[in-house]
Amino acid sequence: MTDTMRGTALAKRSKMADRLGRGSQSPLATWFWEIDRVLLLLALVLIAIGLVAVAAASPASALRYSDGESRVAGMYYFWRQAGWVAASLPVMLGVSMLPIKAARRLALLGTAVCIACLLVVPFAGAEVNGARRWIGLGFMKFQPSEFLKPLWIVTTAWLLSFKAKDPELPVIVITGALTAVIGALLMLQPDFGQTMIFASVWVILLMIAGISPRAIGMLGGAGVAGVVAAYFFYDTARIRIDSFLFPDPDKAMSDHYQTDMAHATLTGGGITGTGPGGGQAKFRLPEAHTDYIYSVVGEEFGLIACAIIAILFLAVLVRVFVKLLDEEDAFRLLAAGGLASQLGVQALINMAVNTGIAPSKGMTLPFISYGGSSMVALSIGMGLLLAFTRRNPYLKRSPYSAKWKGG
Template sequence: MTDALRDAPRGIKSRVEDRLGRGGRSPLALWFWEIDRILLLLILMLVALGLVAVAAASPASAMRYSGAERTIAPMYYFWRQLMWVAVSLPVMAVVSMLPTAGARRVSLVGAACMLLLLAAVPFVGEEVNGARRWIGLGFTQFQPSEFLKPFFVVTTAWLLSLRSSDPDLPLLPLTGAFTALIGGLLMLQPDFGQTVVFAAVWLVMLMIAGTSPKAIGALFGSGLAGIVAAYFFYGTARTRIDAFLFPDPDKAMSDHYQTDMAHATLTGGGVTGTGPGGGIVKFKLPEAHTDYIFSVIGEEFGLFACAIIAVLFLAVVVRVFVKLLDEEDLFRLLAASGLAAQLGIQAVINMAVNTGIAPSKGMTLPFISYGGSSMIALSIGTGLLLAFTRRNPYLKRSPYSVGRSKT
């Protein structure tokens, strides 16, 4: 039973328990009534669409990565993704049941552990496609940066919320140093795309926390200067930008080749698509099941299906921010809005790459792309998001309510 329900007058508790039924005193029943069921439904819709998309992309990726030493079954990636979804959904449910204090503690410990693993990746990680971002676990690979993202958001929210108790704390430089440390470790891998995500989420949270416009403007200017500096002094960024702005038509596997093929695949099915299994261009597309799965959706299910997925991501973000309009707890406000922003920013970057308006970044589409680390990490982040947006609907409507739920 939640703190808010326990502290409520006996009459209110009786009505709540009667409404929930004989088994209404169980934590599961209380969770069901407090959870944002619309937000949960939107997330489950994305997961379901992701399974359909991976099933469509799996034959193309299986053919590309089959060779003399290994033959991959056409639906190999689909069955593995189904396994990861079966693991991830219970994780999401358990995390969403955490009280606010418990979710904060888990996130702080998780951030510390993942930061240490991120620092270890350049030394013990496995190299894939020229990048060292994963730690091998035998049967699969583990990407610390994916798990660090939700923990980073909650940790940063906690730090920024401390200003309510002590306005003189140097929270801007403190959270900035935390973000810069993560960005530096990511660029060693190299992973410039994830660095952009962490920095963008940090800026969004600063704006929501009420940081002065002057400071935000200075940070934006510093960000632009950082991109220019990365072009001149960071080879990975320069290669990606040059390949995007000045493509070499004679270089068949350049970054611009990937974005060109993604655009051709995306538009290959027109508005309604070729139908499930009818895609042809997808067999020429690198990473069809991960980075460029949005294009596979466009070819087989049409641009209309792509628009539906974009609207679903928008609906998730809008739903969270509308839910937070009356939130009085600064920590919950920052944590939930940061988690929603992280989800939205990553989705926008992936769709921008697939449509050819941004250079290739190796960024997956949340809940849609194939990947065990991505799916489990997203489930943890979504569980935290659901935990921070939980509300007691009965106390909120009661004239006897004396405060907000402290779950």
């Protein structure tokens, strides 16, 4: 390297350092020092693991769904996922730079648009595997419920934050009605798994907002009653529960067959796995690249890798909630807590299905499973989470003097 080239490189490095310096007032520098870089790193690690996992599952899914077409051979799903990751990362970083008010407005508008799309899905949506959950846009499809989840959480957090200003406002009833409408639209698709996520996160948000233990008990009772009612009056729920609890040995593709196959694949590699590309059970596993990718990870990389993924999701939850211990703004507390909880609940459901302790629900593993809508929507959600956990490093906070300011 010549002296001129070395001098140019040093000048560029110095210029970047000036832009990101603590004394700089540029938007990029402000974002760099306020962002939770540990949380960002955890998200990037999960995305990287997801690419490796999709690469492992891609040959099995390509063989199952190729129908003899050479274009869907080998690493087809991996390269598509890599493209979605490349498109999603700028979205995540861009959303994380939004001011709180702009992020809230984005969520409110996005919630209205996504609910309107949900109204259309049962009648004009694209049908895949017997369910209408997608809207086709020519060369691609998108799933409105995936995008609705993070936007609805922020909207619900905003509404519940008014409880801190005026406890008499009927925000619990309003948010409950909104959640019920979304749940009814999802069950028309049908999508019982997503309905469970919306209901679970709503209850978590109410707990964060500080509802009474008596109200929590009443909600728990209502939840049990809802599941019982779904069993008797909602065919999709009854079929899945019956298939799981009372499997039919003559029905090779029952839900219990899928969960049994997932468990066998998950444990087939032992502690350390068969090694990349060494798995064989994955070729008999339906939806290896989406719903059951956790099992593919277990077969090829071992139960240790599965444990690491679970620990990473737990680390995200712990990181967010520890950071929120001294949060003074009700809206930010609820929004960040809800977004983190959604990741945790969805990951928990997927892992429960893969380990055979819950019936099949068609639930992807956040950032790990293949899917364009899922990856972009999760990136929006993580971007919002990063935006709501940004902190001025010079602002001192005390948990003893915390006082909610509302949204």
